Amino acid sequence: MFVMLQRIENQLRRGENVDKYMIKDFEFSQKFKNTIHTKPPDIRGQNSLLGKARRFPRIIITGMQKCGTGALKDAMTRSPYLAWSSQGETHFFDRANNYNQGYQAYLDMQPEVSPEVIVFDKTPSLMTDSTIPARVKAYDPDVKIISILCEPTHRTLSHYLHAKAMMTKQEMEDQNRHFNQARKSLYNSDNFEEVIESAIDEIFAQDEFVRNAVLDMKNEFRAHQATRAAFYRYVANPANFEQMQKLPVQLIQRGLYGYYLNQWYDLFPKENILILSSADMSRKPAQTLATVQEFLGVPKAVDPRNFFWNNETGHYCVMGPEDDEPHCGNAKNKNRSSNFEINPRTKIILNRIYQSVYQDLVDLVGNQLFSEWGYN
């Protein structure tokens, strides 16, 4: 580990980009080498059983958390050729208590369906966990992977509101105890801005220059390279893994789309990965579903007739022939991020960070899909 960090340090000193591939290999080998089931399940045998049977997923929606994975799942399950686990998000690959039970436990989580139906797993925390790509590859190297991405600055707010709504008082107290004693009231306050700044203190604790540059509102921000390198150095360091799984760091860390997607592209063929835009899913759901169905090679059963505009949510609802009423997300949820504004300073801070790493995403998916984020 020390040698690796020193190599990263040397690269930085020479003004070079940190080699992201080196970081990934390192991350993987250090933390997770002993926790992969190397013998794959008999997916073909199980999935070709006649009649109704539990079938292994051949599609995994890996994320991104708070980017419309629920809407995508609702639309996909309107197709008679696609089904997802009746248990909801399986968390098979990312929770030790599930993964360690082996593939039979994964199969037990799946719905009983006919052979022509393809089962998918949607667990939005998979995309940004470095353990997972190798585990999924060991499970099925031919699996199809879908990730839907949204503008990362806004995603932090959506994630924060969601986390706060889910946290019990006890959990908030535990988080406060674990994180940043100086800000004891972090999770009892509604102060998103303060939470973001405490994450920045943690992420750039070893890089004061970057921290100051990111927070400096007086001077033009020019520290893109240094910010990218410092951030990658932080997420590559196993000493930070535990902190990264928690708030508040998680809020920012999960927006490193390019960095994490690279780990999937390294292990799976490009044609097995589909990256979608959350904005497209919101504005053009039928078109997005056409793309999904084509990618999966299933008949086009979900089309414009399945979608109905809903003023209350600002999104389309979806309805299939089997449904009594449309699925409209959680219209009553007061915690929706569209009801809140990020203050301008915090927005600038987050944009600076995400702008610094945007090119890594463009290198993978081109500069069209997410150009409206304005990070070019």
Ligand SMILES: Nc1ncnc2c1ncn2[C@@H]1O[C@H](COP(=O)(O)OS(=O)(=O)O)[C@@H](OP(=O)(O)O)[C@H]1O
């Ligand atoms: N139809 C449609 N299309 C695209 N995007 C949509 C759609 N409906 C909701 N949203 C957005 O999705 C956010 C919730 O994302 P997820 O479903 O991935 O959340 S979760 O990770 O499963 O909790 C949700 O975030 P919040 O508004 O903060 O709740 C919305 O920004």
